[in-house]
């Protein structure tokens with residue numbers, strides 16, 4: 200749906216912020232632009248809705264070059280969320296949320312309905328907040344409003360520049376979860392800037408890892424963690440990349456390739472875990488159990504087999520390809 | 529809290545002093561002159577109003593658009609030079625402006641209006657400029673990203689968020705203008721200044737105060753009215769006490 204073709208951005212005469220980037224964001228997918236500060240993530244994002252011009256190459260939106268589209272109309276079809284939430288202090292929460300529908304001249308009833316619908320989406324009371332102003336809200340609440348404001352006119356795509364970057368870790372986790380569950384229903388096409396590898400792993404269907412304006416690797420979080428394309432990627436994801444990747448693999452992934460054990464040597468009872476438990480949690484259970492194993496149960500709570508350290512180890516090894524080019528530094 | 533107490537104590541002291549001053553002037557019969565010459569008073573008052581309204585009105589209509597213009601991307605490069613000129617104009621004492629204008633335009637009402645107009649531009653221009661420039665750039669960015677057109681950014685984001693500062697500039701300009709308009713009498717522009725300067729010349733407290741006291745009241749009331757207007761049109765979320 201959003202397609203970068205050899206996109207380059209040069210500021211002034213010699214600052215190459217984005218260098219020959221090509222990547223594809225498919226419909227309904229979250230692609231996280233990840234990389235250290237100054238690597239060109241924001242620039243790459245802002246070229247999609249024309250906030251930055253393209254120096255060379257092209258970006259297609261729904262197959263059409265964005266340079267051939269009407270800028271204002273394009274922007275109203277793409278939700279935009281920024282880190283400092285950008286709520287308008289002179290408008291009430293309701294006016295903020297419904298500003299794009301307002302610009303699109305929706306009638307009052309429709310705007311009102313939409314406002315209430317959006318507020319319930321993020322669990323805020325529509326009446327309570329209707330006449331309040333942004334400064335009367337907490338940072339987390341403001342950011343939620345920023346997100347639903349971008350969703351208001353139901354745009355097919357969203358651009359989000361470190362939308363949760365200014366929040367403290369606990370609120371951030373909660374809003375991330377909340378946003379993911381909203382996204383599961385809405386299926387927006389999302390470009391999401393982050394400099395936090397953990398956030399990228401959690402939010403991204405794919406991650407585009409950048410360095411100095413160049414795309415280092417564009418792949419699923421699991422592949423980025425298991426098969427880093429070069430030293431930079433492996434360094435960026437960190438020594439604990441295997442531990443990190445445990446968080447995005449679940450028991451139901453593992454049972455596709457590896458058979459659970461039928462029984463344990465001792466008859467002691469062990470902890471039970473469901474199929475949608477992450478391998479990271481399973482590893483935790485294994486480490487704290489004397490039997491060094493966990494019983495896996497299906498939806499009817501029947502034990503379908505046992506998982507232990509050896510099986511997790513075998514699964515994780517099978518994920519990284521044989522000819523892994525990475526040397527651990 | 530402590531600040532409120534201080535503000536209120538100051539206010540009460542000022543009010544008491546004012547009341548005492550009025551009792552003093554009335555018991556001395558200083559307003560007899562005003563009462564006896566009420567017809568002339570209303571003429572002078574009307575002239576004063578006209579001087580202020582016309583000059584301040586023109587200043588508002590000039591300074592605000594000018595500040596808007598030099599904050600548009602297209603004209604940004606003129607901002608420095610325009611600001612310099614306006615600031616320089618303000619460093620000339622208002623007496624001197626009056627004298628200069630008299631040299632160019634002769635004496636009379638028009639000259640006075642023009643001088644007052646020039647003098648009122650700066651506070652309005654400077655505050656409008658500062659107000660617009662202090663609008664957080666992330667707001668503009670968000671607005672652009674959501675598909676606001678340039679005029680929508682101006683009218684829905686920049687001006688409402690700068691409103692407090694703009695109106696503060698207008699208030700300053702108008703209140704100064706009311707006082708400065710008294711000088712108009714020196715070049716035959718009329719207004720309450722006529723009595724004030726006559727009073728000074730002939731050492732007559734009655735004539736002097738019959739001009740000066742209504743002038744003061746006029747300034748105070750205007751300030752109050754402008755503050756009320758400010759309450760009405762500055763959006764609640766953008767007032768200084770709200771952040």
Ligand SMILES: Nc1ncnc2c1ncn2[C@@H]1O[C@H](COP(=O)(O)OP(=O)(O)OP(=O)(O)O)[C@@H](O)[C@H]1O
Pocket residue numbers: 210211214215216234235236237238239240241242243394
């Ligand atoms: N308007 C501009 N003019 C000149 N150079 C710019 C401009 N905007 C960005 N740059 C430069 O382009 C490069 C990429 O900037 P960009 O904002 O895209 O980085 P980023 O990856 O978003 O960084 P961060 O994580 O700090 O937000 C940086 O070197 C920056 O200094």
Ligand SMILES: [Mg+2]
Pocket residue numbers: 240241242360392
């Ligand atoms: Mg950035």
